[in-house]
Amino acid sequence: MMLNSRSYVNEMCLCVLLLLALSGIGVTNSQSIVTTLPGFDGELPFKLETGYIGIGDTDDVQLFYYFIESERDPVTDPLMLWLTGGPGCSGLSALVYEIGPLAFDVEAWNGSLPTLVVNKYSWTRVANIIFIDQPVGTGYSYATTESGKNTSDTKAVAQAYSFLRKWLTSHPQFQANPLYIGGDSYSGFTLPLLVQTILDGIEAGNEPDMGLQGYILGNPVTDSFVDDNSRIPYVHRVNLISDELYERAKLFCNGDYINIDFNNSLCVTSLDAIKQCLLQINLVHILEPQCAFAAPRRKEIEWDLRVREAEEMEYLLSQNKLPKLTCRSFGYMLSHKWANDDAVKAALYVREGTLESSWMRCLKSLPFYTEEISSTIAYHQNFTRTGLRALIYSGDHDISVPYIGTLSWVNNLKVPIFDQWRPWYVDGQIAGYLQKYTNDNFRLTYVTLKGAGHTAPEYKHKESMNMVERWFAYYPI
Template identity: 55%
Template sequence: MLLRIFIILALSHIALSQSNVTSLPGFPGDLPFNLETGYIGVGDLDEVQLFYYFIESESSPKDDPLLLWLTGGPGCSGLSGLLYEIGPFTFNYDNSTRGKPTLELNPYSWTKVANIIFLDSPVGTGFSYAKTWEAYNTSDSLVVEQAYSFLRKWLVNHPQFVDNPLYISGDSYSGMIVPIIVQEIYDGNDAGNKPQMNIKGYVLGNPLTDKYNDLNARVQYAHRVSLISDELYEATKSSCEGNYMDVDPDNSACVNLLKLVNECTEGINTGHIVEPKCSSLSPKPNLLEWDRSVLEENPENLIRTLPLLPEPWCRQYNYLYSYVWANDKTVQKALNIREGTITEWLRCNKSISYTYTYNYTNVVDFHRNLTNKPCRALVYSGDHEIVIPYIGTLEWIESLTLTIDTDWKPWFVEGQVAGFTEKLTNIKYWLTYTTIKGGGHTAPEYRPKQCLAMLSRWLAHFPL
């Protein structure tokens, strides 16, 4: 092991930019976990500087798996996943004010069982930046290339984690990126790239996978949860022949029926169908278009609306605190953010879409390729979201034609049904799929206890 570490270090010529963070504004006392932040340069001449948060496992860092976490979007910060989904601290809303957010520990953090790197990717996300304007032009394929390069360099700088089981993970739009990174790692290992990564598989939540089928499933899901009537669904299905995405504009019956479907769903919070929809969100979403409005909000609108509309409570109001906190200069100093590299931290930077090329519309074939590898996959869906309905996710999983190892059945947390799961296999490949009962987009934000139980059992190779 020592010889291996020496060889890796001897081969590396990577500028180290990392800092240990022991305290944070808004958190009382020293942090009870190990937090590291830093930048790693990727691309030609390291012109893209990717920022990351690394948190060691609170259990056994040297033995527990290493997860690379990519928040969706594209353009949503790793800090969003850390604060609102799976990280060890979040906001104490009861003791926070608009101008002074306070932090508290998250008892259901995934760092209870894993080491996690939260990466601000692609460039322009969170605190990641580029040294040239041209380097802000990016794409799905370039994000994959840069994430792979980042991970290789990070492991060279952290050789003590080279042998830890590695899982690539993320949610929402990251479903288009994660399986390709996993394929890249397997291919890189086969090609002899150093360091050799101990890749074991991937974890995906509420993943966008097939832009056509995932969005096409929204109409079926809306009917299944009684957002549209039986009569409207059957008429729409018949007139549109089950195709709600590539609609012939001359098919007036289909076009008009889809307008009725959108009228029935436009007042629904697509991220969680039983939670209130906030008036501060814009633009008005279309059920049959891919948009990130569920993850985006205008912080100015939130600041203006929050004191005027104390009721009903809307989840998006929670996101205001991240803008105030992450843009505080004392916070940025504590996180060791390089001065002058960004003008404003945004939870989800929608301006990335102007310089982003969407190379892929369907990544099912990458999942299919991985079924021939010694690989484990965990895929989960909140069953109360309509952004990426579980119906569409089940459809592409079924298209992999895997062998059923464990039939569809409920799983439990503290004696209550936490969701429904099945396990599928192909020789050395194992895929566990589960719904999270009551979960939204994305599930850990809505059901943190259940999602931690899911991950910890799966990582330990236990049944859910």
């Protein structure tokens, strides 16, 4: 049959579009299986998938993710979407430093491409986990338009929900798995809103179906006042300030160390004395060294952990040889060396030209991001009527989000205590302490990890893996 020129062009366009779709070129969603990685010896002993999912009417936001199937039974084990904190910390951070199956061999680094080893206490031994780079601009995620770069707490949550729906649609084999949402640190602000959004979507009949069972939060920022105000009682409890200093501050500041009346000289003087005791303390783990070589001696406490790390990274990355003092941030530097390597980006199927600047584990700031949430206690209160399960855990050596502040708001949910404060064990040793709460519609387990800091699994891999394995299995921790 003869075709006129317009029909011929239309037919050719359709063929080209079909070929593009089949080849993956120009498609806003993509996924690829990664079997080997630069720096890792041999094939990966687990199934790793990376990809992008487009968000928005024009898919102008492209969220990058790492998905690792459960190494035990991916068909029946839980599926968990993990939100790394920040805002602006890459999902790769949680994958290699906290709960994933890989870790950098810090001691073996000789200046070349960092090497990777297996973390035998990975949470992927008992769960399928999606690590996502969000909000947009984090890690390898990017926007194709200027407007797409603008985001906020609520926009990031809406985009994470859209991501999860699209991901489940393209992975229907996981739609029947029990679904959990997990995260730590700043995710304490965004994760509860995402859980509520999922609940609302289930009630509205949104597709695909989501079998949401509960959520996990570690060292979570939850209420700006409760968390921050608990720091002074915490540092007194762990003997970083004297009884006298604490009693003076409590008396003169009337127990409020945040909303300070600067005309109250006695309160101001007391808090300044406390500040001098804390300036050289590591805020994420009180027993670990402060990397004093990374910056001049501080005159003020920098509570923004992203700023502190960025200053250390600038110093470490500028050095031609290893510093004499090895601290935790040295290990963070290796992720910058590794993730910015062209061979690594090619192996992960990162799209060329989409990274505007160097990859960073945690961005110092997100210029297009608006922080809107100051408390999520009301969301947790609502969850006590939903039938969900919750696991809240804290590293008990963290000043930035002290466990006593977290325990305070947990207790104020007014859910009856089912299991009183007691130790829990790993290999016959006390791994921390726990308290369980339950009513007819909600079960919450609060756990401390003894000796851990902020992002607790990073410090206690074995203990945290035991904790989450028991919790997922409904087995007593």
